[in-house]
Amino acid sequence: MDKTAKRQYLQFLITLGLAVYLADKWASGKLSYYINARFFPLTLFAVGALCLMAAAGWLHLAAKAAEKQVEHAPDKNILIFQAFGLTVTPVLLTLFLPKTILILGVYVLTALLGWLLLLRYFHNLPGRPAAEAPPRSALLILSLPLIIGLAAPEQPLSSASLDTRGISLNAPVSISQQSTDSLAVRQDDRTILDWVKLFNYESDPSAYIGEDVNVIGFVYHDPRLPQGEFMVSRFIITCCVADAFAVGMTVDWPQDVNFEDNTWINVQGTLDVMQIGSQTVPMVHAASIQPVSAPEQPYLYP
Amino acid sequence: MIKNADILFNKKRNLRISLALLALLAVFGLWYQRDALAGNLSNFATVFLGIFIEALPFLLLGTLASGIVEVFLNPGVFDRLKGSSPLLSAAAGSLMGLVFPVCECGVVPLVRRLYKKGLPISSGIAFLLAAPVINPVVIASTASAFGLGQMVAMRIGFTFLIASLTGLVFTTIQDPSEVLQNGGEVFCSVEAHDHEHGEAGYKNLPFFSKIQRILLIAMDELFEMGRYLIMGSLLAAAMQTFIPQSFLLQVGGGPVLSVLVMISLAILLSVCSTVDAFIALSFLGTFTNASVLAFLLYGPMVDIKSIMMFTHVFKRKPVIYLVILPLVLVILITVSLNYFWVL
Numbered sequence: 001m002d003k004t005a006k007r008q009y010l011q012f013l014i015t016l017g018l019a020v021y022l023a024d025k026w027a028s029g030k031l032s033y034y035i036n037a038r039f040f041p042l043t044l045f046a047v048g049a050l051c052l053m054a055a056a057g058w059l060h061l062a063a064k065a066a067e068k069q070v071e072h073a074p075d076k077n078i079l080i081f082q083a084f085g086l087t088v089t090p091v092l093l094t095l096f097l098p099k100t101i102l103i104l105g106v107y108v109l110t111a112l113l114g115w116l117l118l119l120r121y122f123h124n125l126p127g128r129p130a131a132e133a134p135p136r137s138a139l140l141i142l143s144l145p146l147i148i149g150l151a152a153p154e155q156p157l158s159s160a161s162l163d164t165r166g167i168s169l170n171a172p173v174s175i176s177q178q179s180t181d182s183l184a185v186r187q188d189d190r191t192i193l194d195w196v197k198l199f200n201y202e203s204d205p206s207a208y209i210g211e212d213v214n215v216i217g218f219v220y221h222d223p224r225l226p227q228g229e230f231m232v233s234r235f236i237i238t239c240c241v242a243d244a245f246a247v248g249m250t251v252d253w254p255q256d257v258n259f260e261d262n263t264w265i266n267v268q269g270t271l272d273v274m275q276i277g278s279q280t281v282p283m284v285h286a287a288s289i290q291p292v293s294a295p296e297q298p299y300l301y302p
Numbered sequence: 303m304i305k306n307a308d309i310l311f312n313k314k315r316n317l318r319i320s321l322a323l324l325a326l327l328a329v330f331g332l333w334y335q336r337d338a339l340a341g342n343l344s345n346f347a348t349v350f351l352g353i354f355i356e357a358l359p360f361l362l363l364g365t366l367a368s369g370i371v372e373v374f375l376n377p378g379v380f381d382r383l384k385g386s387s388p389l390l391s392a393a394a395g396s397l398m399g400l401v402f403p404v405c406e407c408g409v410v411p412l413v414r415r416l417y418k419k420g421l422p423i424s425s426g427i428a429f430l431l432a433a434p435v436i437n438p439v440v441i442a443s444t445a446s447a448f449g450l451g452q453m454v455a456m457r458i459g460f461t462f463l464i465a466s467l468t469g470l471v472f473t474t475i476q477d478p479s480e481v482l483q484n485g486g487e488v489f490c491s492v493e494a495h496d497h498e499h500g501e502a503g504y505k506n507l508p509f510f511s512k513i514q515r516i517l518l519i520a521m522d523e524l525f526e527m528g529r530y531l532i533m534g535s536l537l538a539a540a541m542q543t544f545i546p547q548s549f550l551l552q553v554g555g556g557p558v559l560s561v562l563v564m565i566s567l568a569i570l571l572s573v574c575s576t577v578d579a580f581i582a583l584s585f586l587g588t589f590t591n592a593s594v595l596a597f598l599l600y601g602p603m604v605d606i607k608s609i610m611m612f613t614h615v616f617k618r619k620p621v622i623y624l625v626i627l628p629l630v631l632v633i634l635i636t637v638s639l640n641y642f643w644v645l
Contacts, residue, residue: 042359056517152347238580241352
């Protein structure tokens with residue numbers, strides 16, 4: 001097997017691998033760890049485009065092989081069938097079997113099958129100049145997202161990033177939502193973001209003192225807060241985690257149970273108001289705090 | 303001298319410099335945040351994958367558009383533009399985004415392909431800078447974030463102005479090989495394989511072969527440009543994870559300083575122009591309107607990943623022009639707005 005064909009085969013594999021990776025993220029719901037849900041259709045478009053590219057790449061390789069060994073030239077329909085099977089099957093399986101090991105298995109099998117098919121055709125080809133295939137650096141770098149994606153734990157952004165990001169006391173809203181939309185949300189359903197927004201756009205938030213609060217968020221011990229108080233916070237993302245910022249409500253929890261940073265909790269209590277610097281911010285006098293598992297959509301969308 | 307500099311400024315060297323820079327940043331970051339390292343590494347991976355997953359569809363759109371241009375556009379299509387006045391061809395370039403709606407990831411491969419089809423250099427430069435803003439998708443997203451008003455008008459108007467002016471600077475250059483690396487050659491398995499068919503070869507191909515050709519060109523360009531997208535995303539993720547943003551925001555005030563802070567943020571965040579309006583919103587309370595405008599003007603033209611892609615496609619001098627000229631213009635415009643414009 002010559003160098004060019006090898007690289008083109010790797011290019012095919014990486015393209016297919018990216019499609020499988022993205023399809024798997026979407027199928028398992030983990031895509032929401034990375035981007036805002038309204039961009040999911042774009043990711044699905046990318047899966048489709050990558051599959052088509054991989055299929056075209058496979059057809060090209062197979063046709064090139066057939067050209068060189070006319071006596072073994074396979075039927076064109078068979079080639080198309082192979083390309084379809086090799087590219088679409090792993091992605092379809094991914095959608096129905098969102099289990100990493102299974103996907104890896106299917107992917108490796110596809111790769112081996114492709115390799116065997118190629119070996120059959122490329123057995124005695126003379127070497128071709130390497131410039132025709134993607135350079136090695138491109139192959140290496142394009143496989144980085146796959147390597148990082150598989151090696152790194154699938155985790156939403158954690159409170160550790162607050163050390164560099166800081167926690168925001170304002171909530172941004174677009175012009176269309178600048179009214180007190182948050183009031184339209186049933187009080188029990190109000191998220192941390194709804195409460196913070198309310199405080200930004202209400203001239204006198206003290207009117208809400210005493211209202212019931214029921215929110216889910218993760219624990220963050222803000223250095224600006226006194227002992228016995230901490231923040232229950234959520235990350236807000238507009239497009240992807242790169243633009244994430246955190247908002248939070250101060251929790252006053254007299255019972256001396258120390259929650260670690262990044263623990264997900266459900267806080268129930270009543271609303272109060274406090275000052276941090278010149279900002280008036282919401283505070284919860286907690287009646288109960290329950291540790292909960294992280295929500296499926298860890299971030300809130302403005 | 304210039305030729306020597308260009309040889310020094312080659313792809314391999316750029317790649318090595320970026321790698322070294324990345325390593326340096328990583329070392330600095332590790333040292334700076336040695337305690338909270340474990341949590342930060344997983345955050346680094348999450349942010350990197352976030353930027354990559356978000357930007358990939360847009361890069362794919364650009365490379366597919368480039369493939370379509372290569373296969374379906376006749377080489378002579380820009381001849382009329384070539385004969386027209388420099389002002390007109392630069393202005394036309396600025397508005398071409400309305401026809402090719404791509405963002406800053408997709409525009410770089412597309413513009414190189416258009417040069418191959420005979421687009422004048424000045425139009426191409428103007429297109430490169432303006433297309434990420436002056437296209438239907440971005441105009442719609444800016445309007446939905448800020449409402450149809452001054453902000454949208456200023457974003458479009460000033461982008462048009464800056465892109466056209468920068469394009470005009472390149473008017474005297476006629477030959478693409480003066481600004482492009484390797485004279486604009488694209489590594490492409492298909493083209494090299496079929497070069498005996500020549501340019502006219504696409505016309506006689508059956509429809510499905512044309513589609514396959516488009517897909518192969520797009521895949522090759524994905525691998526060529528994707529490198530820079532990934533390096534840029536790694537760099538941006540490293541900077542975000544290991545260097546505190548909060549201190550930038552604390553620098554905040556002042557008519558000049560606030561503009562500089564917002565421009566640095568635009569470069570640092572490296573978000574796609576199709577969504578940056580929503581991000582800019584979150585700064586409205588903290589910064590003046592004109593500084594937010596600076597973010598909206600400069601971010602789509604230049605950020606970490608686009609600089610990486612520029613250096614791959616263009617020679618050194620054009621890259622410096624592409625980064626510095628818009629920077630100076632954006633600073634001039636928005637700082638004076640900071641003094642005279644109160645929204």
